[in-house]
Amino acid sequence: MCGIIGITSLTDKNLAQITVSCLEKLEYRGYDSVGVASLQGSILEVRKAKGTVKEVVQKKNILSMRGNVFLGHTRWATHGPPSDYNAHPHTDCSNSIAVIHNGTLKNFKELKESLIALGHIFRSETDTEVIPHLIEEYRKKGFDTFTAFKKAVLDLEGSYAILAIVKGENRIYFAKKDNPLVIGMGEGTNFVASDIPAFLDYTKKVVIINDGELGYVTPTSIYIEDLRGNVIDVTKRIRIIDWDAQAASKEGYPHFMLKEIHESARAINDTINGLLSETELVEEITERLKGSDRIIVIAAGTSYHAGLYFTILLNRLGYTALPVIASEYYNINAKRGDSVIAISQSGETIDVLMGIRKMKEKGATIISITNVIDSAISRESDYKLYMRAGPEIGVAATKTFSSQLAVLLFLYAYLAKIDYKELLSAPEVIKNSISLGEGIAKKVGEELALQKSVYYLGRGLSLPLAMEGALKIKEIAYVHAEAYPAGESKHGPIALVEKGYPVVFINDGELTDLLENNLHEMKARGAKTYAISVNKRLGAETEILIKVDKDILSPFAISPIIQLIAYYASTAKSLDPDRPRNLAKTVTVE
Numbered sequence: 169m170c171g172i173i174g175i176t177s178l179t180d181k182n183l184a185q186i187t188v189s190c191l192e193k194l195e196y197r198g199y200d201s202v203g204v205a206s207l208q209g210s211i212l213e214v215r216k217a218k219g220t221v222k223e224v225v226q227k228k229n230i231l232s233m234r235g236n237v238f239l240g241h242t243r244w245a246t247h248g249p250p251s252d253y254n255a256h257p258h259t260d261c262s263n264s265i266a267v268i269h270n271g272t273l274k275n276f277k278e279l280k281e282s283l284i285a286l287g288h289i290f291r292s293e294t295d296t297e298v299i300p301h302l303i304e305e306y307r308k309k310g311f312d313t314f315t316a317f318k319k320a321v322l323d324l325e326g327s328y329a330i331l332a333i334v335k336g337e338n339r340i341y342f343a344k345k346d347n348p349l350v351i352g353m354g355e356g357t358n359f360v361a362s363d364i365p366a367f368l369d370y371t372k373k374v375v376i377i378n379d380g381e382l383g384y385v386t387p388t389s390i391y392i393e394d395l396r397g398n399v400i401d402v403t404k405r406i407r408i409i410d411w412d413a414q415a416a417s418k419e420g421y422p423h424f425m426l427k428e429i430h431e432s433a434r435a436i437n438d439t440i441n442g443l444l445s446e447t448e449l450v451e452e453i454t455e456r457l458k459g460s461d462r463i464i465v466i467a468a469g470t471s472y473h474a475g476l477y478f479t480i481l482l483n484r485l486g487y488t489a490l491p492v493i494a495s496e497y498y499n500i501n502a503k504r505g506d507s508v509i510a511i512s513q514s515g516e517t518i519d520v521l522m523g524i525r526k527m528k529e530k531g532a533t534i535i536s537i538t539n540v541i542d543s544a545i546s547r548e549s550d551y552k553l554y555m556r557a558g559p560e561i562g563v564a565a566t567k568t569f570s571s572q573l574a575v576l577l578f579l580y581a582y583l584a585k586i587d588y589k590e591l592l593s594a595p596e597v598i599k600n601s602i603s604l605g606e607g608i609a610k611k612v613g614e615e616l617a618l619q620k621s622v623y624y625l626g627r628g629l630s631l632p633l634a635m636e637g638a639l640k641i642k643e644i645a646y647v648h649a650e651a652y653p654a655g656e657s658k659h660g661p662i663a664l665v666e667k668g669y670p671v672v673f674i675n676d677g678e679l680t681d682l683l684e685n686n687l688h689e690m691k692a693r694g695a696k697t698y699a700i701s702v703n704k705r706l707g708a709e710t711e712i713l714i715k716v717d718k719d720i721l722s723p724f725a726i727s728p729i730i731q732l733i734a735y736y737a738s739t740a741k742s743l744d745p746d747r748p749r750n751l752a753k754t755v756t757v758e
């Protein structure tokens with residue numbers, strides 16, 4: 169959570185503008201408050217306030233700021249509510265050091281108390297503010313700035329991606345642990361940011377910073393060392409990213425979410441082509457899975473639903489597969505002989521990271537499926553598969569859900585000895601589903617937007633898709649939604665059903681006869697019924713029916729429709745689906 173950007177350049181030309189454009193790309197990581205620091209020689213200025221990037225840029229006239237070094241921060245509040253004074257950057261007592269931070273510091277209270285005892289004055293409720301004061305304290309003791317920065321970092325317990333600037337120095341100090349940080353190398357201008365899309369308009373040359381590393385960037389150089397002081401050879405780390413800047417822009421769509429749903433066909437095409445280029449790795453992974461005592465699938469949110477889909481398939485094949493909600497990882501006793509599949513779009517979700525660390529310690533083999541290359545989760549895995557869906561900016565996961573399913577179904581095809589070529593028409597299925605279903609999905613979304621609560625019911629493989637439908641409409645349209653196994657609905661949930669109560673059935677065509685019984689039960693109680701059906705009509709009042717010629721393709725017919733329903737429910741309420749309240753794209757706090 170929180171987006172951070174630092175820029176250091178040989179020139180001050182357009183730097184405020186560039187910082188703002190990077191902040192706009194990072195805003196999906198948090199949007200409670202925004203702040204910018206500029207530094208020119210010995211003039212350090214901080215402007216910050218509660219609000220969105222657009223609001224704060226205008227209110228604080230950010231574009232008039234001048235300097236060769238800039239820091240920008242967009243916040244998702246953890247310690248201290250969203251407010252002007254809790255917004256980052258935070259400074260030391262003499263306003264000579266400015267710091268931005270993503271993460272949480274477990275020991276900030278103790279540090280703050282000891283700093284206050286030494287006479288430091290605090291101006292916010294944040295954990296972050298201890299950092300500039302610690303650096304100040306060590307500098308007062310006579311250490312040079314980098315040593316003072318290192319000592320301050322060593323005092324911290326918790327997770328962090330930190331950027332710091334100091335009056336009179338044209339460089340940005342950085343440190344990383346458990347939160348993402350990446351350097352972008354430009355011509356006479358270097359960037360340090362939470363993620364690559366932030367600076368993709370300016371450079372594709374990147375250096376990923378690993379956990380426990382710190383250092384500094386100047387406009388023309390990069391220095392990195394690990395916490396033991398070993399100097400890292402940066403030249404070996406440079407990578408050229410093949411995402412284009414266009415992929416991180418809306419390209420005429422009103423929202424990223426809609427653009428990304430429409431990009432799903434392209435995304436899974438790239439996903440499948442990527443897998444076809446590494447079939448040896450896929451074979452190695454599936455052989456490993458075949459020999460595993462248990463297959464533990466760990467993920468959060470949407471990624472969990474993709475994982476649940478996969479575990480149903482695995483269990484049907486005779487494997488012992490266990491779906492684990494990442495934040496409950498401590499309940500699982502993994503052991504040597506188990507394989508763990510970690511699924512995460514961002515590759516940074518802290519609960520997934522903590523879960524795989526614990527299971528790895530116990531001897532399990534970790535296989536990751538992520539979208540962001542070289543993310544923390546992929547780096548800590550024994551085997552890594554990538555979705556290659558391209559950057560996903562909307563907070564709601566859409567094209568990456570379809571891409572996750574594509575990767576998992578590819579593995580399943582190998583395990584079940586189904587010809588994986590059956591998956592090659594998945595992009596066509598998505599396109600067809602959108603072109604047939606978008607109009608009705610809009611109508612359904614607009615109707616559901618008026619409701620207080622809705623059930624999503626499914627059976628078998630339709631259940632994880634029903635869960636995903638409910639999550640989507642909840643998170644971006646703020647309509648309370650609950651997903652249930654359709655048969656289980658008689659054991660409690662049906663009590664809420666009265667005339668006009670909306671029930672959405674997800675019917676992938678496999679268990680249509682059983683679902684039909686549930687539909688009648690709901691209709692008999694006055695429910696307003698909707699269905700998203702594949703191949704077999706269910707008989708709901710409003711129904712979208714999509715035909716596919718292979719069972720393995722059915723989730724690709726359903727996933728864009730549940731996403732479009734949520735999207736149109738959100739826009740019908742004039743909400744911003746890209747920035748749902750209280751949420752951030754990447755959850756890096758436990």
Ligand code: M6R
Nearest residue numbers: 469470471512513514517564565
């Ligand atoms: O990056 P991850 O896939 O690990 O993220 C997991 C969840 O935070 C994420 O899927 C979240 O539920 C989305 N906002 C759902 O649309």
